[in-house]
Amino acid sequence: MAVKYMDLVEVDLGKLAMAVSDWKNAVDKLKTAAENARRGMRAKSDKARWAGANATVTRGFVTKTTKEIADLHTEADSIYQVLNDAHTELASLQNQIKTAVQTDARNLGVRVEDIGDGKVRCYFQHIRGDTDERTQDQLDAKQELESRINRLIAHATEIDASVARALRKSHGSDPRNAGHSSYENLDEVQAERAAELAKLGPEMSDKQYMELNSIMRFNAKDADFSTDFYKSLGGPKDALEFYGRMSLDGTIGDDKRRLALSRQLQRNMGVALASATDPDNKSHLPANWATDFRKLGTQQLQLYPGGSNAPYGYQVLGGILRYGNYDARFINPIAEHVVQLHRENPDRFMGNKPMAPGSDLDWGYNPSGKNGAGYDPLSSVLEGLGHSPEAAKKFFTDEPTVYKEDGTVDKNGTLGYDYFDALNDKDFEWAPDSLVHPGSDEAKHARAMGPDALGHALTAAVTGDAWDADPPELHRDEDTAEIMKKVIERYNVASEEGPPPEGMKDSLAKMGASYIDDLNYSIMDFGGSGDALERDALFENSSDGSTRTSFDEQKARNFMMLVAGDEDGYKSLTSAQQLYMASGLAAFETDEDRGIAFAQNAAKVHGILDESRSHGIREEFKDSEEAQQMLQEQNGEWRKSLVSGGVTVAATAGAAILLGPAAGVVAATAVPLVMESAGSAVSTAYGNHTLEYLKDHEYTNDPQALQAVQDVEKIGERAATQPVLNFAQTTGMSNKEATDLINEIEQSYLAGKTAISNNEKVSS
Template structure:
């Protein structure tokens, strides 16, 4: 029978609760009966002096009966534990799905249709007179709801299948023989089944592979399950051998179905290893697993008898480490060891790459296909740090530990470099993590994998969340701010170390957007006229004073010039700045002087960003006419920041700051945002007039819209200036005072542009 949506949403779990209670009573009764049998007839039988037939038949019968009663108790206990755990999990899932359908779907005007196979379809109900046109935000919300419900159903279906399987094995199918498989929990039953499937290795059928992934998908974060699963593989070496064989099986050839299964396994094993190696979890692997992984890191593993190109342990482990939020005590010693090995010989692991004729370039230990084939463990471990923010922060700030070749600690040695400086050197030599032949088109990007992974690790260290978290959340402190300070010092237009690799620019932009408040705070010293006390008062709502950072003003400006010179970097920083400025105006509606000072400084930052992009365009486009056209498309972006009231963002790409009117300019959460070249697709509470303006002008992306964007500097012209007028009205300004305010902000904006223009002249 196929599990359906109605099975979960409408089933009476009270009956299951009653069954759990009944089995609990049965376990209690059988426990007493088993104890009585053992202490009573079994003890008397053991003490009796049997002779003749009684010595063989009667004594054997008593022993067998006592054992069967004990086996019945074991079986009943196993059934009770499995049912009790299933009841607890199903109650939670039923509550989640009812909330999703009865509350979330209802609020969105969405209906949920059961389509079988443990799946549903969500659709908007038609209302008479409705055009049935939906915004992208509404469509995204519908899809998110559908995905969420289907995940809940898939989880419930897995529990249902696991319980049925565990009950069958506990019973054994023999009514005359109690006591077969026994489980202490549902996790225990699922871990045992996962171990049975894993034991098949590449011989698993696709159906069995899907079952293994299904079990792991919903249990990999459970420390009891993940610890039991990894132990069932044997040890560190056996775990690497299993994953290595499954990776090669999934990445060879053109079987897309098998590749998809290998990708799921890679993610599941990574998340499970992170859970199983966290020493703070009640259940976790012994610490010697980490030591053994480091020892195996420089040893080659024979995945297949007589096979060639045997991989190093770190190459196989790296594929697993790419997923999961790892504890620093586990992953950082591995990361340090890998960096130190790489410094000694950047190509030491490349010797194991197979020489494969043809185009099978995906064969390796990173089935995901993201950032390399999995032969460079440095790329892999940096990706691991990119998903482990606390570990990444410690990696870039803690004093390094020296490791020997075998991964043991060299207590008598110290490093004369730190990992931030080492990895961010201009001449750092990255190994080509690809099977592409040198000189081929595919090999051109082979050395970009490492720098891209470094950007991800820095993102996690600076923002306090995984680089690809959706949505991300900022967790900043003194250490993250210190790393950001070093990023700004290393990557700016005046850096002696040179520009960043192209693939790192998106990470730098997201880091800058996450620190947009502190970049504004730093620019407040522009021209040496900033007052520290006034500056702190202006930014009191944007971040805790203990974590607020003043970067060197010139370096902060040079960093923005570097990042915003690139189109995508410009969009990310400008998006964040728009929201920061808008919410700041709302926060100071009752404090005219500070509101004006805040707006002036924010406009100055916008000037810096706009002129930085203009400079970037001049560098990108040599044809004067083409450059002018592009410049017009970008000009005036800052003015659209003057949106109304407090802003709450929920969109789909990039990075910005979640701000709200109640909390003022609160840099609390990094959230995604979309920017188009000539306008902005921002999902926010703009106000009807502004939304109409966006709809009529910006979304059309035509020359008339571009001209309208430039014309908004005129007082009363369209909606972009409305919030400034709102601010003036709230604070009781006269028309002349409001006009002067617009002019002052314009001058601040021009001052920011001039600063970058001067930079450009000096650099040229």
């Protein structure tokens, strides 16, 4: 039975704490009694020279009594340990749910309603006179709150069920016989139950499958649990065979419920394997698991007796590796081995793809369905690196290790290439990880999945966070910056290697947004040492000097031209740039001259981005029959759609501007930023601010300033001038000074546009 919302909120855990204390006292007393029995009557009984009935009856009674006292101590200790863990976890969950309801919901103006079955719904209360209109940020926040509360309740339900199961097994069914199952902690209970369910394999009912996923969902990151769980499956081969059977069971046919369960298991097993293979965790799997996985990688596994198309170990393992933040010492040797095998024979793992049964194109080892069906382990390990930022950074920077066919190190081997250059080569042959018909349009699309996964791995490597982290956090250092330099040198409009694969474009936009400060720094690329010192002073608040990087003005411009030429890339970089400019100016409110210099450079970047998109539009609409559409785009319709399209920095440039709690201006500033067009708005992920910000600031005292804010046809310049208007006001400029400043900013903006329009393909 599911724990109810009010059960968790109102339960008096003080009573459970008292029970824990009572059991602790019982454990201590029984421990003393057990020791006394063993050292006292049992020792005397063993030494006594009894004969006849005493030798059999009395000695047997003493032995049995001593054992029962010891068993009572074991049972009491097991109950105490489980209840103590349960109290700790439930108290934490109760505190979290109280904060969610009493603070977060109240601040959001949301009510929480119990709808039964361990679920709640959150809704905005109607207030008389209110229009009940909510921003997308508010709706998203409400949904996040509802999901969070429901997760907390589900976690409490899982703990409750585990404790009940442990108490039954500890006590047993015979009231006259103590000492049955014993546990040192709640993790053991949960791992034991997970193992029981896993042994059922595909024979698990949906209800049992849900129970397994529930246990794993809340414990997969716990190394004690995850290590015990994987050991309970057997060895590395047994673990792969279990997952392989479960993934095929979930992806065959059209059972959507089963597919959803297999997707949850895939994620849970990935997160658990990452936890269990981290050698820094107190509990972890032995090192031979990693070497055995590499050995099994090129061997075929018979998942079913007599089955055809037996998968290679790496195909099955790849499905698990797609989720979890792995330690580099575990995943990187696997990733290196897979890349090297692929280089030798790109179709090595494609030969055993089955003929898709009917139209069942999902059948395989990647139930998620993201970037492949799971037959190409290269895409899988790149996705794994995409969720393992530290490992991804090392993968692209450390000296490669050469591996033999069986996954052992070839001490005398030489590679002759590095992974960045090899994977980003325009002629790299990606495998079509799909069951679609060869030669079809869908098969062509299947080859784009590998580059997409590569983009995810590179994003993790240069940002220091998982490619899909929400919210993202930026962790940059010299190595991440060095990889970003290589990205910019490889992907720009002047690259001899050609344009990026379609699947990588969104990742390049994220990477560019994540380095928006260094792109600005690079555009202000002076030659003299004095100028360089002045530039460093302007950017001292935007990133730590040890990680600040100049990509060279021309290379930075060429990169932005490539990325911003695409609509989504333009949205990502422009959103990041607008917020970065506003935040940067906030740091110069007491230094007007530097603030103006910073603003001029930032406006130039805006011009570069806008003209890059204009160039992209010209390329997209070359045909004469589309001239009218091109004209509309050039006249600013595409900029309007940027604003009305609901773009947010959170999804695109969030990592870019979160420069760290100490290093970044953005993290320290309270300046909000929004764009407005025809009554719609785009928030920049600093959520609680709205269009009221602009309206509350009296820009109306300057007609030109007001025009700059309201002129939809000049939205690009508005992106550059809006923060400047705020800067002019906060620094106390007169109307004339503000007007002159706006004119200077517009000139800088036009200079950025001219830098692109004068030479739309600048050679590097």
